[in-house]
Amino acid sequence: MRSPFAALVRRDTRLALRLGGGGAVGIAFFVLAVVLIPLGVGRETATLARIAGGVLWVAALLAALLSLDRLFQADFEDGSLDQLMLAPMPLEQVVLAKTLAHWVTTGLPMTLIAPVLGAMLQLPDTALPALGLALAVGTPALSFIGAIGAAITVGVRRGGLLLSILVLPLYIPTLVFGARVVENALLGLPLAGVLGLLGGLTLFAGALAPFAAAAALRINAR
Amino acid sequence: MSIWRYANPAAFMRLTDPLVAPLWVAAAGLLGVGLWWSLALTPDDYQQGSTVKILFIHVPAAMLAINVYAVMAIASAVGLIRRHHVSFLVAKAAAPVGAAFTAIALITGAVWGQPMWGTWWVWDARLTAVLIMFFFYLGYMALWAAVEEPDKAADLSGVLCLVGVVFAFLARYAVNFWATLHQGASLSLAEGQRVDDAFRTPLYLMIIAFYLLFVAILVVRARTEIRARRARSLRLQEARA
Amino acid sequence: MIEYLTTDRHALTVAAAYGATAAILGWLVWTTLSANARARREMQDAETRRKR
Numbered sequence: 001m002r003s004p005f006a007a008l009v010r011r012d013t014r015l016a017l018r019l020g021g022g023g024a025v026g027i028a029f030f031v032l033a034v035v036l037i038p039l040g041v042g043r044e045t046a047t048l049a050r051i052a053g054g055v056l057w058v059a060a061l062l063a064a065l066l067s068l069d070r071l072f073q074a075d076f077e078d079g080s081l082d083q084l085m086l087a088p089m090p091l092e093q094v095v096l097a098k099t100l101a102h103w104v105t106t107g108l109p110m111t112l113i114a115p116v117l118g119a120m121l122q123l124p125d126t127a128l129p130a131l132g133l134a135l136a137v138g139t140p141a142l143s144f145i146g147a148i149g150a151a152i153t154v155g156v157r158r159g160g161l162l163l164s165i166l167v168l169p170l171y172i173p174t175l176v177f178g179a180r181v182v183e184n185a186l187l188g189l190p191l192a193g194v195l196g197l198l199g200g201l202t203l204f205a206g207a208l209a210p211f212a213a214a215a216a217l218r219i220n221a222r
Numbered sequence: 223m224s225i226w227r228y229a230n231p232a233a234f235m236r237l238t239d240p241l242v243a244p245l246w247v248a249a250a251g252l253l254g255v256g257l258w259w260s261l262a263l264t265p266d267d268y269q270q271g272s273t274v275k276i277l278f279i280h281v282p283a284a285m286l287a288i289n290v291y292a293v294m295a296i297a298s299a300v301g302l303i304r305r306h307h308v309s310f311l312v313a314k315a316a317a318p319v320g321a322a323f324t325a326i327a328l329i330t331g332a333v334w335g336q337p338m339w340g341t342w343w344v345w346d347a348r349l350t351a352v353l354i355m356f357f358f359y360l361g362y363m364a365l366w367a368a369v370e371e372p373d374k375a376a377d378l379s380g381v382l383c384l385v386g387v388v389f390a391f392l393a394r395y396a397v398n399f400w401a402t403l404h405q406g407a408s409l410s411l412a413e414g415q416r417v418d419d420a421f422r423t424p425l426y427l428m429i430i431a432f433y434l435l436f437v438a439i440l441v442v443r444a445r446t447e448i449r450a451r452r453a454r455s456l457r458l459q460e461a462r463a
Numbered sequence: 464m465i466e467y468l469t470t471d472r473h474a475l476t477v478a479a480a481y482g483a484t485a486a487i488l489g490w491l492v493w494t495t496l497s498a499n500a501r502a503r504r505e506m507q508d509a510e511t512r513r514k515r
Contacts, residue, residue, distance in 0.1 A: 449502035
């Protein structure tokens with residue numbers, strides 16, 4: 001695929017995997033955060049299984065949050081973003097490409113490793129596929145929604161904390177629906193409805209984010 | 223550097239100048255009447271005792287918490303679409319007021335909860351949604367404060383507010399959804415419970431009073447923002463001259 | 464009202480709720496009015512300086 005879109009996705013993915021602070025560290029944070037929970041809460045099986053879904057989702061939120069500032073910040077600072085804005089590809093498409101690359105280096109690895117972590121948190125085997133599915137469907141929403149926040153705060157010096165307080169409330173619907181999928185699986189309730197809600201949320205975020213983030217980037221580039 | 227169009231802000235100042243005093247008088251008057259009626263003339267509830275009187279501030283505050291955000295969203299949309307700078311300043315002016323009403327709703331809800339359920343906080347659907355709303359307000363105010371250039375701050379806050387209003391709706395829905403599985407205590411007041419006729423009039427009075435108070439404060443704050451903006455641009459002109 | 468405050472068992476709760484509300488609204492109104500006064504003063508200063 002030689003399209004400029006694919007090229008941008010490849011570029012961002014490669015950059016994220018190359019830089020020390022990119023994908024690997026994000027996953028390490030995710031795993032570490034989850035490991036802390038039993039140490040803090042206790043190792044009783046029933047308790048851990050009960051909270052596993054929520055814990056994994058909160059950890060995923062935080063890990064996604066921490067990796068957001070590399071979405072636009074580095075390019076903003078060294079002028080690459082201005083270059084991208086001048087390119088024939090519409091800025092909305094640029095945002096989409098970069099967000100996709102972000103998901104490939106954060107959401108996707110988290111989805112893949114989540115079943116292992118879920119088992120460690122004493123989730124029964126029957127719930128693990130639901131966990132993976134929930135994260136697969138919901139983590140793109142984290143990247144999309146996060147992109148909006150990252151675009152808005154890209155010009156703010158040391159805007160990481162500000163980014164957090166802007167984005168975390170926006171993450172709440174994703175968290176609620178995502179955790180509910182796992183909980184339904186645990187309780188033997190049907191998953192289709194909640195997964196549908198979660199999927200709808202991701203699609204909506206995917207439709208909204210390129211426009212909102214591009215608008216914010218244009219404002220910041222003035 | 224943006225052109226500072228004096229026309230619109232001046233028109234706003236002219237329009238609102240005769241409104242300020244009457245608004246304060248009306249708000250204060252209605253608040254006084256409403257408070258007296260709520261406290262002195264209503265009966266105690268059979269189960270809740272006199273704590274039911276907290277209803278008269280909790281409900282109006284909660285209503286305003288949401289409505290102020292709607293005002294901010296509309297003002298932000300107008301600002302972004304029509305490039306009408308005063309709109310952004312109205313949104314900026316409204317935010318602390320909305321945050322204050324949200325805090326009041328939270329605190330009165332919590333204080334009411336203590337004698338009712340023996341706990342300071344209840345993860346009830348409505349209280350949780352209001353808590354989330356509070357963070358939307360704080361984030362909006364933080365963004366205005368963090369971006370140095372006023373024009374950029376205005377536009378970015380506008381975008382944030384519009385994105386926020388969508389997610390505020392989603393969050394409200396999500397919290398209701400979340401609350402249905404986890405059967406906990408829920409504030410069974412005005413919503414499900416039939417509001418006794420004796421309570422209805424003072425409640426409406428207090429709601430209107432709170433709205434008037436909001437408008438009075440908003441108008442003054444908006445005028446303050448406009449003045450501050452003008453003073454700043456005059457100072458900048460001076461510095462360059 | 465004194466009778467209410469001393470006899471009713473929920474008086475503290477109700478007083479706390481109304482008191483907190485009054486405090487928050489009072490503070491809000493106070494900062495609104497004082498910020499407005501200050502902005503008006505500063506704008507007048509800037510305008511008189513400009514006219515000179």
